[in-house]
Amino acid sequence: MSHWRLRFPTDTLHRAGLGSLLLLLLLLVSGSCTETVNFLTYEEEALGTSIGVLSDHILFNSQREVPGQFRLIKFNSSLIQMQEGDGQLTVGDVDLERLCGKAFDVVSFWQERFRLVHVEVEVRDVNDHAPRFPRAQIPVEVSEGAAVGTRIPLEVPVDDDVGANGLQSMRLAEPHSPFRVELQTRADGAQCADLVLLQELDRESQAAYNLELVAQDGGHPPRSATAALSVRVLDANDHSPAFPQGAVAEVELAEDAPVGSLLLDLDAADPDEGPNGDVVFAFGSRTPPEARRLFRLDPRSGRLTLAGPVDYERQDTYELDVRAQDRGPGPRAATCKVIVRIRDVSDNAPDIAITPLAAPGAPVASPFAAATAALGGADATSSTGPGTPEAGAISLVPEGTARESLVALVSTSDRDSGANGQVRCALYGHEHFRLQPAYAGSYLVVTAGSLDRERIAEYNLTLVAEERGAPPLRTVRPYLVRVSDENDNEPLFTRPVYEVSVRENNPPGAYLATVAARDLDLGRNGQVTYRLLEAEVGHAGGAVSTTYVSLDPVTGELHARWCFDREELAELRLGLEALDGGSPPLRGRAVVRLHVEDQNDHAPRLVTPPLVSDSAQAPLPRDAPLGHLLTRLQARDADQDLNAELTYIQLQSDCGPGALALHPATGELSLQCRLSPQPADPLTAAVVVRDGGRPAR
CATH class of the missing domain: 2.60.40.60 (Cadherins)
Structure with a gap:
């Protein structure tokens, strides 16, 4: 994966006094490169001011490859707003200093393809605040026996601007006073000021100095503030306490050290006798309240111990000002700067954040909620959708989604440092999904095979994030993918x-x-x-x-x-x-x-021989022998099967019983007796044709 940058010329952040905002906008394309685009804006720009247009600065493989839609994720749209069509960024809040140091993600979809982009927006500070002293009158006391170079802590003015626009210098308005003001930056990043003695003092010659203290920032033009500094010269004894560690002492402390652990035994000594050599210890005025809560200084022995648990991820360095002062008249004092550096240990398991994503037009999870036909599951939060991180790791994917389709963004982090904070992530559960690295600490869950809701309606996956500490800590996160229905089955x-x-x-x-x-x-x-x-x-x-x-x-x-x-x-x-x-x-x-x-709704009908008034004639020769076939009766029935199965029945004959024989199945009528030589009348017989229906017709 290759990287390239588009940059606008800007000064170095620390040198130019600039607050910076890192805005991560995420676009995915399978097998494509990751791009970084930089924009510049100023604090207190008017609402709606354009910061830049993403589509103007992203390089594409062809002129036709133009994103169809940009979408911000994990981002408060009231601070910076973006048009989804072309990715135009505009100011959404007049105080852009609130955005410094925050990270954001974006997804852009076009023609079922995606592209990953990092965007850095630099917010340049405006010098809209002047330094201000906590008090208009600042009283200071110094012993006449103080050695040249003695430092007396002063209160530092406050300037709400940052960088070059913040506080840059402090000085005395009087050019020939026996004092000088020095402004320094502490190890923990805070500023401190000292009044430095340039020459020996004589209280009997001058017991007080009324000076003007000037603080100035580095803006163009600069802003300044003044305060009245009143220095009172005290009478002193002969010797000051002395720290064996010198003016600066450093100590390292593991963040899992138990409360009560000894950090340092300061043990400052004063060679004077009696109250002039009796030393008491106390934190100086520049020791912050948080340090006073976490560390305990015994006022008699000078033993510095741990009073509360420390956390490397919260703060890795503390600077304590310790003052040792004797109890004589005009007490003399010495100061020691104690720098406590916290050593990181692997005490934080990795964090996993899952942001379900969906292409435009895909079903929206709300909250991929089990109460609806589409959504729900473990840890489900309130209504969520594409581009919104949710505690419940649930995604909704349409069946029939193409391979390599985006399902979710997985972000891992660990508050530890070094190897203790390096995290690797893996996805388990089914070969239909895989984890694809996106950028540092972030991954994409993509489809690795075709999905069929009728075959598998949901997938129970597991994300495992493991750090590289010894022993490594890990976080296991269940992740549910539900397959939404598409009309892909015909009735x-x-x-x-x-x-x-x-x-x-x-x-x-x-x-x-x-x-x-x-x-x-x-x-x-x-x-x-x-x-x-x-x-x-x-x-x-x-x-x-x-x-x-x-x-x-x-x-x-x-x-x-x-x-x-x-x-x-x-x-x-x-x-x-x-x-x-x-x-x-x-x-x-x-x-x-x-x-x-069939129903028996038709009666048989005689068709042969033809009937005339329900009668038919057949010729009979005088010399007809026995068995002579007189005629063959043929009837028809429009019904079917048994209803059309016909039986021929002879009812009577005038030539006596047995004279004529009628075959019941064929309807053949034959002579069965000899005729008299001189028959007077024709022979007659009554015949019935009956079907096989029930009842018969």
Whole structure:
């Protein structure tokens, strides 16, 4: 991953007295470079003042590769505001000093691609404050026996500006006084001032000095303040206490040292006798209140011990001013500067912050909450969405999301220093997701495979951050990814073909059957409605299938629209379609074969021989032999199966029983007796044709 910078010419931060703001804006592109863009603005700019436009300064691989949208994350938009379209940054708060040292992230999406960018915004301080003394009158006492070079602590003026615009110098207005003022910067970064004795004093010659103290900052033009300095010269004894460590002592203390640990035994000595050699110890006026709370100085022995727990991550250096003074008349004193440096130990486990992200148009987690159909989970906080860090590690990803799609930003940190603060992070749980390094301490959770909600609806992942201390401390964070539904499943009927039967002569509206289709999607994507596909029915005069049958679109119930006649329509083939509620909807199809069952609603009809007034004639030769076939009766029945199974029955014959024989199945009528030589009248027989229905017709 390569890095390059766009910079506007600026002075060095410490030299020019500039507050700096580091604004991290995050853009991701798979396999692309990380860029750094710098902007400059001034404190107290007017609201809405443009700071810069990101799209003007980001280099792209081609002219067509233009970001479609920028999005700030982990950022208070009331301080600096950004237009999502082109990434224009504008001033959102008149006091930009509040932003110094804060970090921010941004995600930009375009054409399903992302790019990672670091942006540094430098806030240049304006000299809008003058130094001010805590008091207008500053009283100071010094012994006439004080040695040349003796330092007397002074109160330091306060200047709310920073850098070069802050306090730069202190001096005396009187050029020929026996004193000089020195302004210094302490080891802990604070400023201190001393009144330095330049020549020996004689109280009997001059017992007091009234001087003017001038403080000035480094602005253009500079601002200044004055205070009246009153120096009273005291009569002194012969000797001052002396510290064996000298004027400066340094000590190192581990941050896990127990309360009561001895830091230093100061043990200042005074060779005088009696009260003039009796030394008492106390913290000087420049020792800050926090140091007085954490460290204890025994006023008699000078032993410096730990009074409260210290934390390297909170403050790594303390400077204590210790004053040793004898108890004689006109007491003499000595000062020692004790610098306590805190040594870091591995006492802080790494922190993991997870910010779920989503491309524009993707479902928004709110709070990826379990109470809704989409969201919820462990540690869920109030409503959150893309670009908002949440305590509950939950992301919502649409199924069908492409590989290498961005899921979340993971930021790790450790308040320890050195190896104790170096953190490595790993993701466990499923191969469909992987952790991709972004920049120092930050990672991207991206998809490593295709997601299918119907196969796996949620993934329980685990993030583990481990420092490199000895022994290493680690933090384990559960992380839940829920897969949101997409309309990627079409409705599927329970059968491809439904075989349905209905008896003819049914009443209109009669129930026929219920069809059903199942859709694996959720919500509207899984809501199925039904409809019949119109098709022309043969032998029905151009009528369409929906003329005969109705389908309830919600329940899938089929009903007959009218009375069926099997002899007119024996079978009906219907096309079914199931549609889901997606946009666009998906559909599935099936077929219903409707069979009309026969009823015995037709009586047999004799077609051979032809009837005239329900009678038929057949020729009979005089010499017809026994078994002579007189005729074959043929009847037709429009019904089906048993209802059309015909039986021929002879009821009576005028030639006596057994004269004629009728075959019950074939309808063959044959002669079974000899005729008289001279028959007078025709032979007659009554025949019935009966079908097999119940009851028969």
